[in-house]
Amino acid sequence: MLFDLAKVTAHQTYNLLIGLVAPRPIAWITSTDLSGKLNAAPFSAYNYVGVDPPIVAVGVGNRPGPGVVGKDTAQNIRNTREFVINVVNEALAEAMVTTAIDFPPGVNELDIAGLKTAPSAVVSVPRIAAAPASLECRETATIEIGNSRVILGQVVAIHVNDEFIDPAGPYVRAEELHAIGRMNGLGGYVRTRDAFFRVPRTTYAEWLQANQ
Template sequence: MHIDIEKATAREKYNLLIGLVAPRPIAWVTSMDEDGALNAAPFSAYNYLCTDPPIIGMGVMEKGEFVPKDTARNIRRTGEFVVNVVTEDLLHEMNICATDFPPGVNELEMAGLTTAPSTIVKVPRIAQAHAALECREFTTLAVGRSHIILGQVVAMYIEDRFVNPDGPYVLAEELHAIGRMNGLGSYVKTNGAFVQEPRIPYSEWLKGKR
């Protein structure tokens, strides 16, 4: 099947993109408004973009025409947020935070979660999350009905048991982060799913060709 994107509807483009750009990491974002009210929401249009400086990017769609989601509005106004890593043991709680609760409802309380202070930014991390990235807004781009938020990572939290100090390296095969697949509540686990395929040095590739 060949799809002419210019003729596709917004829903068709969404359905196809989330099926092909997968698995996607999930940014479980905590943010605060000017009064200190906390918001928590997951976004799977997310990834790291560069490392020097360390920049992550995420796309946040409007919840209504010209109405930004709480996360985008909070980041725009305060300039800070935290990306909490979603792992298999926190899938259910993360999903609760995706519920469209009425204004004023604390998603973390609904999910039975607590917070812990961050080291640099004012926004707290989720205490039950095994790892988190403290971020400051680098820039925000308004594209169509989405806000593309670039955040500069200013600090990280990782539980000691998930770090090899020699690198340091994250012990990803033990952390068990999950990814988003398509929509409609589809996810993929990483526990027991790692495949090792080392890169081939050019000199070794030449030997193999002979």
């Protein structure tokens, strides 16, 4: 079936993209407004896009309804230029979903979810203490495109719980961290526990030797 995106609605496009661009990592973002009030919200339009410097990209749509009004996370990052991406594992899945509820202004999502924060090392925004890893970020650019925006952030510090680090690399013991990913909408997620498999990469010389 072919979908000409010039002829379908934005919601239909959304349904298709979230089913095909999957699984998606979850950026559980903590940010603060200019008065210091803390906000936490998850976003799955997220990935790293560079390492020198280390850059992550997060897509954040505007609030539904008339006008162009960014979500609290987008407004906070634009105003303070700082945020923290907290990694979500299986143990934190329900708490993460709680923070996605559209609470009225003034409600601290982390308090509702029963989560504590810990100070960050470089940025002023706190991280989620229970998260197995966190990325401290500073905004480098925000690109507004239509009814959405792409936030580019430079990672300035990374926290990883000791048990998930192999110091030889250092490497992340991702098989043990048990991060979860987003699948489609309507509460769809995927586990990484017992799901890893490896397909070794080969060099051109190795490929030639195997295919002679």
